[in-house]
Amino acid sequence: AQSVTQLGSHVSVSEGALVLLRCNYSSSVPPYLFWYVQYPNQGLQLLLKYTSAATLVKGINGFEAEFKKSETSFHLTKPSAHMSDAAEYFCAVSDDFSGTYKYIFGTGTRLKVLA
Amino acid sequence: NAGVTQTPKFQVLKTGQSMTLQCAQDMNHNSMYWYRQDPGMGLRLIYYSASEGTTDKGEVPNGYNVSRLNKREFSLRLESAAPSQTSVYFCASLPAGGPGTQYFGPGTRLLVL
Numbered sequence: 001a002q003s004v005t006q007l008g009s010h011v012s013v014s015e016g017a018l019v020l021l022r023c024n025y026s027s028s029v030p031p032y033l034f035w036y037v038q039y040p041n042q043g044l045q046l047l048l049k050y051t052s053a054a055t056l057v058k059g060i061n062g063f064e065a066e067f068k069k070s071e072t073s074f075h076l077t078k079p080s081a082h083m084s085d086a087a088e089y090f091c092a093v094s095d096d097f098s099g100t101y102k103y104i105f106g107t108g109t110r111l112k113v114l115a
Numbered sequence: 116n117a118g119v120t121q122t123p124k125f126q127v128l129k130t131g132q133s134m135t136l137q138c139a140q141d142m143n144h145n146s147m148y149w150y151r152q153d154p155g156m157g158l159r160l161i162y163y164s165a166s167e168g169t170t171d172k173g174e175v176p177n178g179y180n181v182s183r184l185n186k187r188e189f190s191l192r193l194e195s196a197a198p199s200q201t202s203v204y205f206c207a208s209l210p211a212g213g214p215g216t217q218y219f220g221p222g223t224r225l226l227v228l
Contacts, residue, residue, distance in 0.1 A: 009155065032214045043119075043205055043219035044158075051215070090157060094214035101146055101165065101214045102173070107157040 002027045004093050006106035014114045019063075019078040021109045023091035026072065031095040033074040034103075035065055038088045047089070050074060061085070086113045117141055119220035121206050127226045128196045136191040136223050138206030146209040147189035148173075148217065149181060151202040158205065164189055196227045 007022040025031060032051050036044040048059025055067040061084075065076045076089060091106040119140045128134060140147065145166050150158040150173075160173030164183040178200060180192045193200060203224050207217040 006157075034216070036219075041222075043221045044207075044217075045219070046216045049216060051213075096214060101209055102160065102163065103148075103214070103217065105150075105158040107155060 002031065002093050002095050002104050004091050004104050004106040006089075006091050006109050008109050009107065010110050010112065012112040012114060013081045015083055016080050019076070019081045019085065019111065021076040021089050021091075021111065023065075023074045023076065023106060024072050025074060025091075025093045027093060027095040029095045030069075031093045033065075033067060034092040034094075035059065035063070035074075035076050036090045036092060036105075038090065038108075040087075044090060047076070081111075081113045083113050083115065086111055119206055119208055119218050121204075121220035121223050123223060124221070125224045125226075127228065128193075129228055130197060132196050133192065133194050134196065134225075135193075136204055136206075136225075137188070138190065138220060139188045140206075140208040140218070141187065142208060142210065142218065143186070144208035144218070145186075145211040147183065148207040148209070149179075149189070149191045150205045150207065151175065152205060152222075153202050161191065161204075196225075198227045201225060201227045 003026040005024045034049045035047040048057045050067045058064045088110045094103045096102045122137045148163040149161040162181040164170045167186045206220040
């Protein structure tokens, strides 16, 4: 069964510092992996996704993530944090190719950016 | 193109009352989903509809029912609301062609007293 673990429910970084949000997955087959961002009182929007093409995936707003099969990880990074990056981030996995396409979400990491 | 819309945005219910949360998408997507979001628990799948005319239970279906009225609309019904159903509810849709990007609505915040 697929699952996702996000280490750290809260992460604080200084403005301009590296952002690293961790995601580990469990899947019996090569998965599709996603990072979503949620700003206060809004729905989720896609940051980036891995769909078995390049292992380094670039997304919106300067974020990127690297798929590492040996470590079952898909960590999200951004070289320099901006105040506007403060939000909650969710990692999600899907390995359901049967046609029903179910997704499992992590518990989320709230990113705080300090001035 | 409005994307995924949800009504209402906010609702207060008393224990035992019923209500229906509405969701509609105008992107001609095949699959639709209902999630609930609770602090520290991420998003949990309540029900989903892989295509028009089909619905299936997700991780936390108890206390809920759904209707896929047509390709555009997917409603979630609480027959007898309980305080444990206080949550933020999100509807999402997915185009045909594989487990790609889900598109989310803005959410419905529900408080059950």
